[in-house]
């Protein structure tokens with residue numbers, strides 16, 4: 082079945098964010114439609130990660146508003162974003178290195194757990210049923226990402242590309258409706274990038290997950306995005322479909338013309 086892009090589910094209006102004297106974002110507006118792959122690009126320090134942090138409530142903009150599923154939030158807290166189905170991965174891998182792949186992915190289920198720690202520790206009835214259900218979901222994620230053979234391996238022993246895949250797995254375990262990916266392919270070789278690209282497209286296609294992606298690899302961005310927003314020095318300088326953005330002279334001058 083062909084993937085159909087839906088209505089706007091996330092709207093960012095006139096967002097401005099400063100850290101002391103540093104203006105990270107100035108009057109940024111753009112929206113994200115259901116089921117689309119929406120990329121944010123721009124040179125180093127353009128404000129891309131700050132934008133993701135505004136979306137999931139880690140940073141609170143001094144001006145502007147965030148509307149998610151029709152609900153206006155001036156300040157969306159991280160737990161609200163997570164409980165409303167927004168999951169994210171980070172630029173620098175944030176996994177428990179000594180824990181197995183399986184246990185790391187299991188931590189993605191935390192918000193969905195209803196029984197408390199003591200009930201789980203004692204394997205009481207409801208906790209036991211719940212754990213079986215969570216394990217089942219985690220195994221599904223492991224199969225989907227084709228990492229069955231490393232499910233018991235401590236994450237710290239895995240090559241970088243696989244660690245990034247596990248991080249994606251942990252985000253998927255939360256069954257998000259929107260996934261924020263902060264440079265999921267940074268530092269990867271060509272083959273690892275191709276794999277990651279395929280998984281992102283499959284997540285979007287098979288689960289209908291809306292994806293907001295920050296990525297420096299222009300080939301990847303232009304290939305897989307439905308729409309792209311371009312930031313430069315905290316300002317929006319382009320927004321549209323890949324072809325439109327590619328041919329925007331301001332974008333070419335500010336971004337595509339510079340080497341990274």
Ligand SMILES: Nc1ncnc2c1ncn2[C@@H]1O[C@H](COP(=O)(O)OP(=O)(O)OP(=O)(O)O)[C@@H](O)[C@H]1O
Pocket residue numbers: 100103104105123124125126127128129130131132172
């Ligand atoms: N917590 C913070 N405290 C102070 N300044 C910050 C903070 N977070 C971001 N900044 C500043 O805001 C600006 C935008 O940074 P941001 O990390 O959002 O850019 P970016 O486009 O994601 O960059 P990169 O591609 O290098 O990751 C930079 O000048 C950065 O130094």
